[in-house]
Amino acid sequence: MTAPERLPVADGRRTAAVLWAELRGRRGLLAVSAVLAAAGAALDLVTPWILGRVVDDVARASDGGSGGGATHTPAWIYGLAVVAASVGAAVLSVLGVLVASRLMERLLASLREKLVDSALRMPQEQVERSGTGDLISRASDDVAQVSEALSQVVPQLTRTFFTIILTLAGMAVLDPRLALVILVALPLYWWTLRWYLRTAPAMYAAERAAFGDRAHNLLSSLRGLPTVLAFRLSRRHSARIAESSWQVNRWALRARTVQTMFMWRVDMAFLLMLTAVLFIGYVLVGDGPDGSGSLAVGAVTTAVLFFLRIEGPLGQVMREIDVLQSATASLARIVGVTDSRPPGSTGGAEGADRAGDTGCDGDARVLMEHVSFSYTPDGPDADDVLHDLSLTVAPGEHLALVGTSGAGKSTVAALLAGVHPVTRGVLSAPRDTVLVSQDSHVFSWTLRDNLTVGAPDLTAVTDTALLDAIGRTGAGHILADLPDGLDTPLGPGGYPLTAAQAQHLALTRVLVADPSLVILDEATAEAGSANARELDLASDAATEGRTAVVIAHRLSQAAACDRIAVMEQGRIVEIGSHRELVDAGGRYAQLWDAWSVSR
Structure with missing residues (x-):
């Protein structure tokens, strides 16, 4: 070992x-x-x-x-x-x-x-x-x-x-x-x-x-x-x-x-x-x-x-x-x-940069230029899991990433969210980015505190705003089940939430945080067929009016996006709209046909 x-x-x-x-x-x-x-x-x-x-x-x-006269x-x-x-x-x-x-x-x-x-x-x-x-x-x-x-x-x-x-x-x-x-x-x-x-x-x-x-x-x-x-x-x-x-x-x-x-x-x-x-x-x-x-x-x-x-x-x-x-x-x-400082925070090796760390002047655009990434930065290029990847997402655009397991989709999401620094190349993303993964964590706090965990200004978040966010994502049934409403303790020792409810909660957090860029990394993967529809609606509400990168586990989610990027072995092999890629008859068309038959 x-x-x-x-x-x-x-x-x-x-x-x-x-x-x-x-x-x-x-x-x-x-x-x-x-x-x-x-x-x-x-x-x-x-x-x-x-x-x-x-x-x-x-x-x-x-x-x-005995007397001595001594004092x-x-x-x-x-x-x-x-x-x-x-x-x-x-x-x-x-x-x-x-x-x-x-x-x-x-x-x-x-x-x-x-x-x-x-x-x-x-x-x-x-x-x-x-x-x-x-x-x-x-x-x-x-x-x-x-x-x-x-x-x-x-x-x-x-x-x-x-x-x-x-x-x-x-x-x-x-x-x-x-x-x-x-x-x-x-x-x-x-x-x-x-x-x-x-x-x-x-x-x-x-x-x-x-x-x-x-x-x-x-x-x-x-x-x-x-x-x-x-x-x-x-x-x-x-x-x-x-x-x-x-x-x-x-x-x-x-x-x-x-x-x-x-x-x-x-x-x-x-x-x-x-x-x-x-x-x-x-x-x-x-x-x-x-x-x-x-x-x-x-x-x-x-x-x-x-x-x-x-x-x-x-x-x-x-x-x-x-x-x-x-x-x-x-x-x-x-x-x-x-004393630790993230690698690349002072410029990084080989020109690696993340403009999102220094500000993007409110621009919600995403830019990746010749980005490579390795989990062992000091290793050879053969260890890279992303290879010379270039990608642009316009403000307000919804881009889906699809591909087989291990293609590098979640790695791209992690780079955009700032979880990992790029090994080589340039990456620019908004500073106010929110990543929602399929492993949605519920803190041992009240529902109110769980919803406001990503809010930029806690004092500006009112209960009215929280109730509005719950209503827009269709999570009202969760609130109705809680004995103390927004003050109900959740997590270990509190009110237990199912996997689908935890994902619903995570999507509602996005509305409260109000980010410029939303990244959904298979955020509804654990929902199951019974909850798929309501979580799809919640994800639509969370991404509405924002730049979004969606890693889809169902191709129906990808088809609803403005563009789709198909990844294989750390590279983008196809990119375009759903109709363009289906008509092209390439890798995405094969995935779409297989998915359509399996439904």
């Missing part, structure tokens, strides 16, 4: 640039969050400092006897200060997390919207080559991973950064030699982090890609379930899903192994630092001739408590970096999609 061509992934510099650009207008909130984190970290150090003072007070009281602060003041500092640190911490979460969720919402927008604009063949699972994985798993990191890790990183800086300053005030221990030991953490950053990014990128492969295999099997069961391919598809799932597990196990090695190094660095602080404190307290050192016991106690205070945040931040690496890989995959 050929591996899917994955969607692009942004590099680190581009990912950072996008993240910084997304913070534009929100950097004030980021600064507020940092200030709150710094204040909370400062209050966190009050308790260790007070405990050190208590130790000194107890030592002085012991030296002076020391009452215990209730210390207790009140500890409570106040703890409550203040907690409040500031909560406020900092809330501000950061609000900021990051807004940022994530913006990224998610851009991801969906880029995905909807992405050429269909690019999605097909990469596999829909890759795109869905980025829109779900990767977004969730980034959401967790932005809302939890970033506030924790900010708080830990200020905790370390303030602790270092506090220990320097107590004794510069104690602060020197941290400065000397920090390279151990840096060495551990460097090792991790060399190992983790590629591993997490591979893990996220494995998620995409698994989603692709699972979705392709589920979507083609009837075919899988009909051809007894369950074992083969199960094996593919199992293999891709094992790849996910393999990368996950490797990630857990690296995490374990990483945390072992972190714990060893902390153990060495704690041992050094205790040893230096012991020496400094007892370095005098009478055993009274240059540093008080309370100061050493404060230093040790300071150090123990940063152990939790420091270990936590090193663990959060692991989450951050996974999130960075996910963010790079998201930015890779948002």
Whole structure:
């Protein structure tokens, strides 16, 4: 099985640039969050400092006897200060997390919207080559991973950064030699982090890609379930899903192994630092001739408590970096999609162009000049499914495309609708083009929302206009069956529509959208004989007064059009009116005779 061509992934510099650009207008909130984190970290150090003072007070009281005459602060003041500092640190911490979460969720919402927008604009063949699972994985798993990191890790990183800086300053005030221990030991953490950053990014990128492969295999099997069961391919598809799932597990196990090695190094660095602080404190307290050192016991106690205070945040931040690496890989995959541009959007290869992408000044004319198309644009010309095709459709003209299956009719429709870019040649079509295929999708919305999905201005669409469109396409019987009229929910979980009703709904959407060009790609093929007549009338209403390209599955539809183009193997072999082609006795005449006999 050929591996899917994955969607692009942004590099680190581009990912950072996008993240910084997304913070534009929100950097004030980021600064507020940092200030709150710094204040909370400062209050966190009050308790260790007070405990050190208590130790000194107890030592002085012991030296002076029971009365001693020594002055020391009452215990209730210390207790009140500890409570106040703890409550203040907690409040500031909560406020900092809330501000950061609000900021990051807004940022994530913006990224998610851009991801969906880029995905909807992405050429269909690019999605097909990469596999829909890759795109869905980025829109779900990767977004969730980034959401967790932005809302939890970033506030924790900010708080830990200020905790370390303030602790270092506090220990320097107590004794510069104690602060020197941290400065000397920090390279151990840096060495551990460097090792991790060399190992983790590629591993997490591979893990996220494995998620995409698994989603692709699972979705392709589920979507083609009837075919899988009909051809007894369950074992083969199960094996593919199992293999891709094992790849996910393999990368996950490797990630857990690296995490374990990483945390072992972190714990060893902390153990060495704690041992050094205790040893230096012991020496400094007892370095005098009478055993009274240059540093008080309370100061050493404060230093040790300071150090123990940063152990939790420091270990936590090193663990959060692991989450951050996974999130960075996910963010790079998201930015890779948002940065994607459809091939040919800046001119394309070999002069390929689509004037409809740059505007046609309201002209409803369709023009194709020497257009060729291949689903593998980088392949040889032999891979083309359309060959040097030229075609003109005048404004208001109805053109039918007929031919055997695989002749290229639906490909022409997809090019005109902008679903695919042309490989070579020039194509010009109105920007406001609507394609109606035989697979009419019903959204899980109300009937009103389903009808207005293609409207250029939702505020201008009134219920009166919707009812008029329903009446013109003869869909009034559908509305009459709905319990809540235009407000009836449709789709999964709502009111079920038959295939014919769904096609009728799609044709009614055309009137609401009011496009210049309508493309009907066998839009009534699934109707069945009982509904054929009413859907033909609906398609007539949808194309009336507009330029139309009709891919007909019944030749009676083609005969009603102004001109007919007969396609074979990606080329137009005949073109003309119904009467002209019948009189010519060519390929269309043969199709017409065969169809007339079969009726």
